[in-house]
Amino acid sequence: MDPPKHSFYRKLVGGLFTPKRAGLWTDSIGDTVRAILDEACELGGIPRGDGVRLDRWTEITHSAPDVVSDDERFAAMRDITGYAAQVRAEKLANPADDLASRLVAAEIDGQRLTEQEFASFFLLLLNAGGGTTRNLIGGATATLLRRPEQLAWLREDLDGRMPAAVEELLRFHSPVIYIRRTATEDTRLGDAEIKAGDKLGLYYGAANRDPAAFDSPDELRLGRAPNEHFAFGGGGPHFCLGSHFGRIEITAMMTQMLARFPDLELTGEPTWLASHFISGPTDVPVRFTPSAPLGSG
Numbered sequence: 173m174d175p176p177k178h179s180f181y182r183k184l185v186g187g188l189f190t191p192k193r194a195g196l197w198t199d200s201i202g203d204t205v206r207a208i209l210d211e212a213c214e215l216g217g218i219p220r221g222d223g224v225r226l227d228r229w230t231e232i233t234h235s236a237p238d239v240v241s242d243d244e245r246f247a248a249m250r251d252i253t254g255y256a257a258q259v260r261a262e263k264l265a266n267p268a269d270d271l272a273s274r275l276v277a278a279e280i281d282g283q284r285l286t287e288q289e290f291a292s293f294f295l296l297l298l299n300a301g302g303g304t305t306r307n308l309i310g311g312a313t314a315t316l317l318r319r320p321e322q323l324a325w326l327r328e329d330l331d332g333r334m335p336a337a338v339e340e341l342l343r344f345h346s347p348v349i350y351i352r353r354t355a356t357e358d359t360r361l362g363d364a365e366i367k368a369g370d371k372l373g374l375y376y377g378a379a380n381r382d383p384a385a386f387d388s389p390d391e392l393r394l395g396r397a398p399n400e401h402f403a404f405g406g407g408g409p410h411f412c413l414g415s416h417f418g419r420i421e422i423t424a425m426m427t428q429m430l431a432r433f434p435d436l437e438l439t440g441e442p443t444w445l446a447s448h449f450i451s452g453p454t455d456v457p458v459r460f461t462p463s464a465p466l467g468s469g
């Protein structure tokens with residue numbers, strides 16, 4: 173477009189694009205960029221906005237048969253598998269520096285994961301990584317809000333005390349209730365004879381409340397040391413793959429939440445997930461005064 177038509181349009185909008193007017197948007201642009209970068213850099217390479225849907229599916233797959241029918245459970249698994257197939261297609265077409273792209277492209281002995289294998293892996297990571305961490309954070313929040321003295325102690329030095337507190341909250345809550353293993357040989361555990369082929373339910377919460385291993389195991393002591401808990405398993409080849417990520421996620425969320433919402437309080441009873449596999453609340457009703465978004469100050 174040329175003048176004079178062009179000049180008309182320039183004049184029309186020019187006032188909105190001066191350095192001064194543009195400068196007013198600096199904070200807002202910063203926030204948007206941060207959000208986009210957060211989204212683009214996320215570990216899994218899954219859009220953040222899909223998180224709620226993925227969490228809901230995870231919750232359904234973890235729920236006990238008396239609250240979720242088999243049909244509903246299989247539908248959720250189908251949804252996750254369908255979602256995984258889309259992620260795989262997307263990452264094959266547009267690989268990025270994220271876990272999903274790496275999983276799609278990874279080769280061992282010249283073999284890549286098939287679509288089916290990728291979907292199973294996706295389901296595993298979603299369940300193992302999402303359900304556990306989210307339930308721990310929900311349960312830990314309710315636990316802390318019910319113990320004002322311990323919470324005040326933690327708030328005195330959030331960064332310094334949070335790492336030990338996270339370990340104690342993991343021990344206290346043990347979000348993975350049990351995992352079943354099959355004995356590969358005859359053995360004895362305490363007074364129990366175990367035969368090769370026997371199925372064993374390993375109850376992590378029971379190990380974490382063992383009075384032979386922990387002083388006053390039913391008490392929450394945020395500064396507990398030592399604290400060799402079993403929330404991530406007892407060692408060995410299946411020890412939680414994501415323990416480091418889990419710790420980082422829980423620490424970041426608990427620290428930011430407590431720092432930004434100083435008046436956070438419970439307004440009712442949490443609703444507990446009806447599951448024999450994962451322990452944690454589906455809802456924790458709270459009230460707080462919202463603080464300014466990060467990056468706007």
Ligand code: HEM
Pocket residue numbers: 296297300301302304305308342346347348351376402403404405406407408409410411412413414415417418
């Ligand atoms: C509060 C957080 C978490 C808890 C309490 C937890 C707990 C556990 C437990 C108890 C096991 C079984 C260990 C065993 O049988 O020896 C396990 C396995 C596993 N976890 Fe976690 N986990 C957490 C977070 C995560 C995260 C964030 C990820 C991934 C991003 C993850 C991925 C896995 C995987 C893939 C396995 C299976 C490992 C294998 O069989 O080789 N977990 N987790």
